[in-house]
Amino acid sequence: MKYISIALSTLSLSALALAQSAHIGFPTNGASVGAGSSLNVDVIRPATISSSQEVGIVIGLTSCPSNIQTCLDPSLTMGKILYNGDFNPQRGNENQPHMNVTVQIPADTPKGTAQLNFAHFYLLGASLSPEVQSSSVKITIV
DSSP states (O other): OHHHHHHHHHHHHHHHHHHTOOEEEESOTTEEEOTTOEEEEEEEOOOOSSOEEEEEEEEEEEEOSSOGGGSOOTTTOOOEEEEEEOOOOBOOSSSSOEEEEEEEOOTTOOSEEEEEEEEEEEEETTTTEEEEEEEEEEEEEO
């Protein structure tokens, strides 16, 4: 019974951490983006039950001209850094706090499949435990 209790506690904490995950809300997977254009990236930070302190975010771009499977996971590389700075999500008319970041897609980005990478660094809980998470959105450079 003790082991079941420990397992359930671990699962609950994992679910809580997942629910707090910031992510790119726009562009969505499969969006077409022009090389050399400005892109408005909407970063969503769901409301949390535990206390946290935002430290910052990084948005990067990795070109994957031959096949999306050649893109590395964003936990391994961010690619070309498009934004590295503060993260201060605000609640507007939307259901969840978010922040818009305008980035410039380099004009020399090869056409084809690319990956918009995202990393989020924050301090969690009363002990201010450092946390880093990463994710990505697959886009097409036109």
